[in-house]
Amino acid sequence: MPSEAFYKLDECKKKKIVEAIKREFECNGFEKASVNKIIENAGISKGSFWFYFENKEEAINFIIESYIEIEKEKALELIKEKNGDIFETYIGLYDFIKEQKIEEYKRELLPSIFKDLIINKEKIFKKFSPMPLLDALMRNDDFNKNINMNRFKRPTKQEIISVIKILNYIMRTNIIDQITGNIEEKESKENFLREIEIVKKGVLK
Secondary structure (H helix, E strand, C coil): CCCHHHHCCCHHHHHHHHHHHHHHHHHHHHHHCCHHHHHHHHCCCHHHHHHHCCCHHHHHHHHHHHHHHHHHHHHHHHHHHCCCCHHHHHHHHHHHHHHHHHHHCCCCHHHHHHHHHHHCCCCCCHHHCCHHHHHHHHCCHHHHHCCCCCCECCCCHHHHHHHHHHHHHHHHHHHHHHHCCCCCHHHHHHHHHHHHHHHHHHHEC
């Protein structure tokens, strides 16, 4: 997490720093990204950058965390809209994330992050694993109380956690495959829907 001083910055300055981080990772990926370039584009001193962030990993993870927060809020909205149907919630979340990441957040930034995630043996980008979104949702009482448990064969909390973990995984991997160019958009969605049906057969009455 960035330092408290970063969060106390005025919104204009904070936005300029965030955009500088995004731009640098978008252009060069993690390994080649230059802190000096981020500093130059953000219009801050080197001391300020290290005061706000401990390292490059923390800077990019801050960007990733902002995506996770958006996903969580959308999931909370969808679970109510879909009357507690966790599968329909994840289909809606898939569509939302795909559009957000491919259109709103630029096409170049996320592929750069994902490529680094795939090739980096240290797995520094843990925030984009399925767990952070899963943890955020399972800690949220509003999300949990809106899940329709009646359709499940074994409607226990552990069963629901396992289902959400699986849904997180197949959603994320299909989106990554599409963004990184491994498969086309149509095939990605078809794969996702087919895998959801397989999960349904195993857990629903």
